[in-house]
Amino acid sequence: MPDAGAAQLVQLLTPEGERVEHPDFSLDIGAEELRALYRDLVLVRRVDTEATALQRQGELGIWASLLGQEAAQVGSGRAMAAQDYAFPTYREHGVAWCRGVDPLNLLGLFRGVNHGGWDPNEKNFHLYTSVIGAQTLHATGYAMGLQKDGSDGAVIAYFGDGASSQGDVNEAFTFASVFNAPVVFFCQNNQWAISEPIDKQSRIPLYQRAAGFGFPGVRVDGNDVLAVLAVTRAALQSAREGNGPTLIEAFTYRMGAHTTSDDPTRYRLNDDLESWKLKDPIERVKAHLSRNGLADQAFFETLEAESDDLAARVRKGCLDMADPGPLSIFDHVYADAHPLIDEEREQFAAYLDTFEGSEA
Amino acid sequence: MPDAGAAQLVQLLTPEGERVEHPDFSLDIGAEELRALYRDLVLVRRVDTEATALQRQGELGIWASLLGQEAAQVGSGRAMAAQDYAFPTYREHGVAWCRGVDPLNLLGLFRGVNHGGWDPNEKNFHLYTSVIGAQTLHATGYAMGLQKDGSDGAVIAYFGDGASSQGDVNEAFTFASVFNAPVVFFCQNNQWAISEPIDKQSRIPLYQRAAGFGFPGVRVDGNDVLAVLAVTRAALQSAREGNGPTLIEAFTYRMGAHTTSDDPTRYRLNDDLESWKLKDPIERVKAHLSRNGLADQAFFETLEAESDDLAARVRKGCLDMADPGPLSIFDHVYADAHPLIDEEREQFAAYLDTFEGSEA
Amino acid sequence: MTQITLAKGVNMGLRKAMEADPKVLVMGEDVGKLGGVFRVTDGLQKDFGEDRIIDTPLAESGIVGTAIGLALRGYRPVCEIQFDGFVYPAFDQIVSQLAKMRARALGKVALPVVIRIPVGGGIGAVEHHSESNEAYFAHTAGLRVVACSNPVDAYFMVQQAIASDDPVVFYEPKRRYWEKADLDESLTLEAATPLHRARVMREGNDVTIAAYGPMVKTALEAATAADEEGKSLEVVDLRSLSPLDMPTLRESVRRTGRLVVVHEAPVFLGMGAEVAARVTEECFYSLEAPVMRVGGFDTPYPPSRVEEDYLPDLDRILDAVDRSLAF
Amino acid sequence: MTQITLAKGVNMGLRKAMEADPKVLVMGEDVGKLGGVFRVTDGLQKDFGEDRIIDTPLAESGIVGTAIGLALRGYRPVCEIQFDGFVYPAFDQIVSQLAKMRARALGKVALPVVIRIPVGGGIGAVEHHSESNEAYFAHTAGLRVVACSNPVDAYFMVQQAIASDDPVVFYEPKRRYWEKADLDESLTLEAATPLHRARVMREGNDVTIAAYGPMVKTALEAATAADEEGKSLEVVDLRSLSPLDMPTLRESVRRTGRLVVVHEAPVFLGMGAEVAARVTEECFYSLEAPVMRVGGFDTPYPPSRVEEDYLPDLDRILDAVDRSLAF
Ligand SMILES: Cc1ncc(C[n+]2csc(CCOP(=O)(O)OP(=O)(O)O)c2C)c(N)n1
């Protein structure tokens, strides 16, 4: 994994949509693949927008928007091979998309019908983890398992800039480094941890943390899907080849509120937002496609329609989602029989029966 | 705080007792001060030897020997100013000595008559902390307090190579760095965490961890009391001047067992021990003093006698130590009155009274 | 008289304490400009500055660990834990350091640290945001644990907690943050009920209901409903979970002969277990029925769409009352 | 028949489990060449290699967190926590991740992780090396918590814990590590008492003593002493703390009418609270006296020179028996 260029932000596509070269990271990519990436970016943003709307309408309890982070997520998500495994935070809707997880699965959690509930092993995409940083250790352990199995899979552990301060994340760095585990630590530095700017977490760029643990760190333009793809591929490849972990800092910006419960006007000014709008991860790919004749009007129109369909499906699926029954509380707490759970389930069922037909 | 020379082990006195220069760290030191350091080294080793003997004779439950780490502890301990504050692990008997804490205070803990019990504020030496790493956060918080007070004091947080893996230690690095706290992280890398060699904690030299958090790290010859003194003084001064934390890795070797309960023959060979014997922290100062005529036979003889007296006093003090009474269990749990404690104390006193005069 | 919410009560209490003692600090995640995710520290940083209202790195062990260091230096830090489910990374610092350091030092240091925790469910939140973990801390010697249930108590109790020279875990019932009550600001701290005293919120003769935090309101509603059925419930707000105010509980139970303990936390080894065991031992001959416990089930806190089934409500309390009366 | 110590029992049980299933791993601090500070993993690394007996970095959260990841990959990790007082840095990973992940995944993942903890006092150790923290984990839904009290149980129970698809906190009474008993190695796991079943260790008629882990031996000694005074004590080894084996307890208490619960942990919200509350509810009309609790005091574990006063002993158990009989 090249470390040399790390001092500089790796970029392969400028905000204006121009391809640029980087001494350490290159990407050979055809028109079709570019269009596919663009499609991913557009669709994940559309799912996100729809989810935000659903929350406003009371259909979701909360939503953590990925707005502005589409490239970081699609770039890294598309860098993964089938046998690779992702451990997300609560914001990796774009990665979920790339892994083939149905957006409706994500919505269940935010609607409050479950705490996750998709089968992590079906798409090699672990459940969302909301305790900050905890999943980086699971990812490391999983990677240690891959290593023991002699598998050629690798793992990506997602986390935020705020999470870099948690003990768990730093312990994950130590374990991964000492055991040379095939794991890529992918930090989306969106520059905010709720209301706290990045300087409350670190006084130096985050990618430099890796050197302190003995593995390479790279800062990539997190709004550049091509650069993220190239850098993540290289890091996964490096892990696969037995070179151990890499830290990728995807430098980006949280364009929306932390979640729909948050009110960013209390703690940040509009200026930054305006300047980051010019770095939009989708616009630059669109500009690149258009300017170079890599996609025609029909492509954009078809995508628009697909996007509308997806949004409609997500909306309908959300509204159709059944609430869990009261006795589901007792399900899946244990794999094996458990007398206390059985007793409580039985008593509660009997108690609920007393209301049968009554109004209470 | 100079960082440039960090790649190299800072040394000012060779194992053969020769003074050498270092581009970044220098020390102007007279004969008297040198003799005083030598005296410290000899006396702390003597206390340690006596404590080990007391443990063997059943007078202490356990003892954690500092054998081999005298220079790291005396050098750093003597670098501190009166207003500075130390947060030790469980092995900093040499630092305690430099702060003026009576060795008998330390013995109380290992004998089992208390869990510490000296007044930390009397000598600015906190209680021993045995939960690995926890004290580094206390040290950082204390340093933040000094900063708020506008004090010109600084703090030293001691910890071991094993401790570097704990989340708490890395969180301390983050807090200290972000708040620019006047704290020196002093890691005695004695190359073992009980039976685990340093490569189970890190694949690169530990001093490099600091750079990942945005502050300087220095590796110093931990068996060279002069180098440790110079480097620690510089780090404390840097902290005092508002430049924030420094990590010092004192590269040394645990010459004895982890504690008297440990059996190192199960996990390490004698070879390393033999080569480290040649780097003994006391012998090199003795050689330097003798060879340069900085101390005469009378000095060494007087010190020998003082050492014997100290050992005798420690032994007698240990044997004379009174066991705590049963009702002491309830003391000092809370500052203010507490009905449950009061009730239990009363009931237990009444219960004990029933045995009065009986044989039970 | 000012009408305040419970959140405002804590806010005003913090302000009072900070005005009275320059050593009082507030630290935590997002407590500064944002005023905390529940706005409990709203406006404090503007008035007291970044030096006293400290936005920390995102690390709970770091928050509590550095608070301990600040306390050793003479400060009185109030740590905000953003949600109940996020206190566990600080568990070691709380139970091994904060709780034990004074005894370790034979009384030579004091640890006046307050850990504020918004607690419990009922707000439709996602996982980890609705937990009730008071039993962990109440089982830990060296800590004091209290829970406020209303705006006026919130105002006084947070000040008392800060004034305590012992570490205090201070629970705020998050779904009651917006409940309102009138506060007489002219009342002094000295006039307030002592921190570790329970309070009879409603007198009754048939069954005693002991609750705390968010469940006090539910218990009072149950008492009103029971009244209509001719059952007279006495409601005791425990307020202090460690230590427990046994005299108040004893007096009530000896009179009514029956006790139902209510909390959101799982029943197994929840506070109800201790209250039941202790009251039974001290009031054995007065009890006409075993102490009944109404609490969360012994499962992880469920998804929000089913939390109303998980949480004790009026009906489940009345059911327990009936079961008690049936003995 | 082989005579083994309790430590050897765990060691042999681990070996059996590792031989039977290549997915079983042991991980922790100093578990390799040293064989752990109590030599429980002695010889295992030599036979199973560094890949399966893993010396980890010194970080408990890291140990449990990576064990969870390994479990997700299909391994069955057995984590050794060096001493009871050092499990707290892993608390978040245990209660928020290990305990809850299966429910979070609607049953789609299993977390067969065992956390071995040498527990309790009586060995003259310094602070943090003598704690009894089972109540924290027993209060946590999603975990199973067991405690062995003798060499034969140690051997079988550790294998059963490893075989469980649920996470198990496995307590080993450290001051009983050197107690000896005969093991019939020809017995299979299937023939052993199920993991979550309590066991009547000695039959009696007057008072039931419920104990677990290190206190079982003490309770049996108390029973012998009581016998001489003409009091017949029944001793139940709870073995499983979560879930509790209520049928066995109920049957005993309904017969004797009296119960004393004994543990080293502080009484306030200790296991005794739950046992007392539950037994009282289920056996209200059979109880002639309130359930008595004998445990550690509600203070931090004291310095070793006074630990014999802190720990429940034969006399304190007999005192509780007398108090029970006096009702
Ligand atoms: C241990 C823990 N503490 C606090 C929280 C509350 N919390 C949720 S998200 C968040 C900020 C996270 O910031 P960052 O890691 O940068 O990720 P981002 O939300 O920006 O994607 C906080 C403090 C939590 N979930 N877990």
Ligand SMILES: Cc1ncc(C[n+]2csc(CCOP(=O)(O)OP(=O)(O)O)c2C)c(N)n1
């Ligand atoms: C949190 C925690 N885990 C485990 C232990 C047990 N333990 C005591 S000392 C030690 C090794 C410490 O190694 P190091 O940090 O290098 O310090 P040294 O003993 O070499 O001075 C261990 C694992 C502990 N005290 N605290």
Ligand SMILES: [Mg+2]
């Ligand atoms: Mg962020």
Ligand SMILES: [Mg+2]
């Ligand atoms: Mg060491």
